[in-house]
Amino acid sequence: MPKSRLSVVVTRRLPDAVETRLSELFDLRLNETDSPMSRDALVAAVRDCDVLVPTLTDNIEAGLLGQAGERLKLIANYGAGVDHIDVATARQRGILVSNTPGVVTEDTADMTMALMLAVTRQIPAGLAQMQSGDWAGWQPMANLGTRIGGKRLGILGMGRIGQAVARRARAFGMQIHYHNRRRLRPDAEAALEATYWESLDQMVARMDVISVNCPHTPATFHLLNARRLKLLKPSAIIVNTSRGEVVDENALTRGLRAGEIAGAGLDVFERGRQINPRLRELPNVVLLPHMGSATREGRAEMGEKVIINIKTFADGHRPPDLVLPSML
Numbered sequence: 001m002p003k004s005r006l007s008v009v010v011t012r013r014l015p016d017a018v019e020t021r022l023s024e025l026f027d028l029r030l031n032e033t034d035s036p037m038s039r040d041a042l043v044a045a046v047r048d049c050d051v052l053v054p055t056l057t058d059n060i061e062a063g064l065l066g067q068a069g070e071r072l073k074l075i076a077n078y079g080a081g082v083d084h085i086d087v088a089t090a091r092q093r094g095i096l097v098s099n100t101p102g103v104v105t106e107d108t109a110d111m112t113m114a115l116m117l118a119v120t121r122q123i124p125a126g127l128a129q130m131q132s133g134d135w136a137g138w139q140p141m142a143n144l145g146t147r148i149g150g151k152r153l154g155i156l157g158m159g160r161i162g163q164a165v166a167r168r169a170r171a172f173g174m175q176i177h178y179h180n181r182r183r184l185r186p187d188a189e190a191a192l193e194a195t196y197w198e199s200l201d202q203m204v205a206r207m208d209v210i211s212v213n214c215p216h217t218p219a220t221f222h223l224l225n226a227r228r229l230k231l232l233k234p235s236a237i238i239v240n241t242s243r244g245e246v247v248d249e250n251a252l253t254r255g256l257r258a259g260e261i262a263g264a265g266l267d268v269f270e271r272g273r274q275i276n277p278r279l280r281e282l283p284n285v286v287l288l289p290h291m292g293s294a295t296r297e298g299r300a301e302m303g304e305k306v307i308i309n310i311k312t313f314a315d316g317h318r319p320p321d322l323v324l325p326s327m328l
């Protein structure tokens with residue numbers, strides 16, 4: 001295949017095979033350091049490339065897009081979430097945005113279940129006993145957790161990942177409930193034996209576990225705010241593998257400390273690495289470093305999707321994973 005003249009800038013290091021394939025197809029520029037590009041480096045990149053491949057650690061905001069050169073025509077995000085990209089401004093400037101949905105679904109749903117079990121079955125506390133050598137041997141009343149079988153799971157955002165969580169949770173014997181922007185089609189709802197709640201307030205008040213799986217958008221920012229968090233049963237736990245901004249992290253921390261919420265399993269945080277320090281101190285909280293989709297297989301497939309999106313665009317067609325402002 002002849003080498004396209006498209007100039008592609010990738011902001012972080014990607015799997016070797018992905019970088020190799022990109023370099024075979026395009027004029028590729030990599031960020032050799034694998035730390036997020038400085039704003040100056042990003043400005044230089046958008047001024048002088050046809051395609052930018054950012055990740056969620058880049059802030060592709062209106063000011064940056066305002067400095068983009070005429071050449072920039074596609075932002076092919078390496079990741080499903082696009083809340084770090086001003087998609088509306090990109091659209092106004094004639095820049096397409098694509099993402100990598102689907103290939104992150106199953107891994108992120110697996111991690112959602114892992115967090116749910118880690119919190120309800122106190123896995124970190126057990127691990128700590130084994131690592132410190134403090135285990136006193138089996139005791140009938142030690143290390144008691146809560147069974148998830150038979151419990152009510154409320155999924156906030158019943159899209160790809162939400163539905164994959166529902167499939168897994170059903171296999172664990174949980175009852176599936178959900179709140180979504182749009183109700184699922186009756187056949188999809190029936191297949192998951194899922195109960196739809198039009199009112200998020202009513203759903204959160206009745207669940208044993210809440211799983212946050214909607215994207216971060218202006219409409220979902222602090223969807224679980226202080227008022228809603230107060231509606232939760234004191235025995236309920238929250239698992240968030242979507243974006244930290246959907247949950248008011250300070251209000252969640254207060255609720256956990258006050259015993260108004262039983263526990264939380266969090267893969268994502270409202271201010272990135274600036275995690276509320278009080279969250280770290282809580283025994284009923286399991287924190288992970290945004291690793292929901294982090295499998296070698298998934299990262300390779302994300303790269304393949306990026307390549308397909310750029311290649312399709314280079315061939316004069318609409319990228320298959322186009323993100324439109326109306327979708328957000």
Ligand SMILES: NC(=O)C1=CN([C@@H]2O[C@H](COP(=O)(O)OP(=O)(O)OC[C@H]3O[C@@H](n4cnc5c(N)ncnc54)[C@H](O)[C@@H]3O)[C@@H](O)[C@H]2O)C=CC1
Pocket residue numbers: 080081082101102104105108156157158159160161162179180181182213214215216217219220241242243267268290291292293294328
């Ligand atoms: N922790 C991790 O490593 C990962 C996190 N993610 C996050 O998960 C999010 C969801 O991913 P997918 O399931 O693939 O997306 P999706 O687009 O398939 O599903 C999102 C669902 O949320 C619903 N939704 C949107 N706005 C809503 C609102 N205001 N109220 C109620 N529901 C609303 C949509 O209707 C849709 O059904 C991504 O946007 C990303 O932020 C994705 C991959 C990995």
Ligand SMILES: O=C(O)C(=O)CO
Pocket residue numbers: 056078079080081082104293
């Ligand atoms: O794809 C995403 O949105 C992530 O959060 C990382 O895979």
